[in-house]
Amino acid sequence: MSKPQTIVVLGAQWGDEGKGKICDYYAKDVDYVVRFQGGNNAGHTLVVNGEVHKLHLLPSGILHHNKRIVIGNGMVIDLKILLSEIEHYKNKGINPNLLISERAHVILPQHIISDGQTDEAKGKLAAGTTRRGVGPCYADKMKRVGLRIIDLLNKKNTLAQKIKKYVGDVSLELNQAINQGKKILFEGAQGTMLDIDHGVYPYTTSSNTTAGGVCTGTGISPKKIDKIIGVVKAYTSRVGQSPFPTEATKKDANYLRQKGNEYGTTTGRPRRCGWLDFVQLRYAQRINNFDCLAITKIDVLNGLKKIPICTKYRYKNKTITEMPADLEIFRQVKPVYEYLSGWPKTPFPHLPVNMKKYLQRIEKEMQVPIKLISLGADRKTTIQC
Ligand code: IMP
Numbered sequence: 001m002s003k004p005q006t007i008v009v010l011g012a013q014w015g016d017e018g019k020g021k022i023c024d025y026y027a028k029d030v031d032y033v034v035r036f037q038g039g040n041n042a043g044h045t046l047v048v049n050g051e052v053h054k055l056h057l058l059p060s061g062i063l064h065h066n067k068r069i070v071i072g073n074g075m076v077i078d079l080k081i082l083l084s085e086i087e088h089y090k091n092k093g094i095n096p097n098l099l100i101s102e103r104a105h106v107i108l109p110q111h112i113i114s115d116g117q118t119d120e121a122k123g124k125l126a127a128g129t130t131r132r133g134v135g136p137c138y139a140d141k142m143k144r145v146g147l148r149i150i151d152l153l154n155k156k157n158t159l160a161q162k163i164k165k166y167v168g169d170v171s172l173e174l175n176q177a178i179n180q181g182k183k184i185l186f187e188g189a190q191g192t193m194l195d196i197d198h199g200v201y202p203y204t205t206s207s208n209t210t211a212g213g214v215c216t217g218t219g220i221s222p223k224k225i226d227k228i229i230g231v232v233k234a235y236t237s238r239v240g241q242s243p244f245p246t247e248a249t250k251k252d253a254n255y256l257r258q259k260g261n262e263y264g265t266t267t268g269r270p271r272r273c274g275w276l277d278f279v280q281l282r283y284a285q286r287i288n289n290f291d292c293l294a295i296t297k298i299d300v301l302n303g304l305k306k307i308p309i310c311t312k313y314r315y316k317n318k319t320i321t322e323m324p325a326d327l328e329i330f331r332q333v334k335p336v337y338e339y340l341s342g343w344p345k346t347p348f349p350h351l352p353v354n355m356k357k358y359l360q361r362i363e364k365e366m367q368v369p370i371k372l373i374s375l376g377a378d379r380k381t382t383i384q385c
Contacts, residue, residue, distance in 0.1 A: 004227035005181065006183070007026055009022050009188055009294075010211060011230075014190075014238040015194055016233070017231040019187065019188060019231045021045075027064050032068045033069050033187055034187065035186075036188075037075060037213045038075060038190055038205065039057065039133075040081045040082075041205060044056075056081060058085050061185070062094065068097050070101075070218075077100070079163065086098070086163075096166075098166045099166060102148065103148050104148065108147065109133075111140070114136045115131050116131050118135070131267075138206035138207060191209060195209045195287075200242045201327075211289065230292075232293050232362065233297050235260070239264050243331045246275040246308075246335050260273070275335075276310065279323060283322065285367070292371040293372075294370070298359070298373060298374070299376055302345040307358065308340075309340060309361065310335035310337055315332060319336075343355045351383075370385055
């Protein structure tokens with residue numbers, strides 16, 4: 001393939017794969033960085049020159065000089081949070097070159113209240129939302145009673161007036177940019193298993209986190225997407241509820257959580273941790289058709305003797321190789337593990353032999369090449385293959 005003009009970066013698991021760092025890596029070579037779904041339920045942590053940045057609404061391009069950053073129509077916006085993020089970067093001397101879709105929906109105070117109430121009322125089916133009002137805002141959008149940025153501007157709303165200069169037609173500008181040969185990075189939030197349609201419903205978020213969401217969330221055609229990169233964390237984590245077949249024992253989960261600093265960027269909640277799940281990852285590959293993979297946080301596995309990878313599930317006496325839609329089945333499946341040999345810590349940028357074998361096993365199973373490996377939080381710890 002000639003050099004891709006449009007690149008999509010997506011989470012292949014349950015979110016928190018380290019997409020922020022991978023987006024930041026690609027952002028340096030593009031003109032636009034675009035978010036297309038979700039809201040401030042997302043949290044991208046980036047470490048640049050030792051400084052930690054936590055982004056919730058603004059695309060990661062904000063940390064690169066002079067990129068056009070875009071909030072697509074598929075996003076839901078809490079204006080107070082957006083204004084405070086803009087203010088935060090202005091105070092650091094960064095004036096965001098920002099475009100916000102006039103069609104994006106606005107999170108209202110009642111959405112935030114109802115988010116908590118609805119989640120609590122759902123009992124065992126509660127996803128454990130981030131309580132940012134994201135689900136109720138999307139629900140109003142689908143019921144066609146929502147308020148879009150353009151509607152608030154027409155109502156002369158004070159907060160909306162403050163962002164007026166950034167508001168415009170995202171689909172028009174992005175399509176023109178593509179025609180002019182500009183490069184665009186589409187930055188996914190959350191992950192494949194949190195997709196409203198393809199995730200573990202109802203333990204999902206409320207938007208399409210998978211490849212199709214790029215088109216509906218920005219107004220560009222699928223024919224305009226050149227390359228899709230799947231971000232796979234070297235193990236699995238999950239914030240909030242849902243069956244999680246490869247969840248590790250308490251001791252192992254604590255180990256991964258401590259070493260991987262697995263605490264929610266948005267809510268600070270400890271993340272549930274477990275092993276790689278090939279049933280889940282093959283599914284992510286099928287839904288998204290990744291062209292290549294970026295593997296993150298593999299350094300967290302340094303020092304383990306054996307590393308389990310789930311290759312299939314057992315359900316009663318049957319073998320299951322595809323993600324079941326039936327929650328009752330998914331709750332009861334048992335992972336079947338293959339054990340790979342671990343490796344000792346090796347000085348960066350050398351990769352231990354067994355780490356390479358672990359990476360090759362992922363490539364073989366997903367039938368996709370690995371192009372990036374991330375061995376730490378800082379920008380400098382990324383290896384291109
Ligand atoms: P909501 O998106 O706040 O409605 O939450 C729905 C589910 O998605 C909950 O289980 C959340 O923990 C999860 N979730 C939402 N955003 C993220 C994220 O950025 N990373 C990981 N999990 C998330």
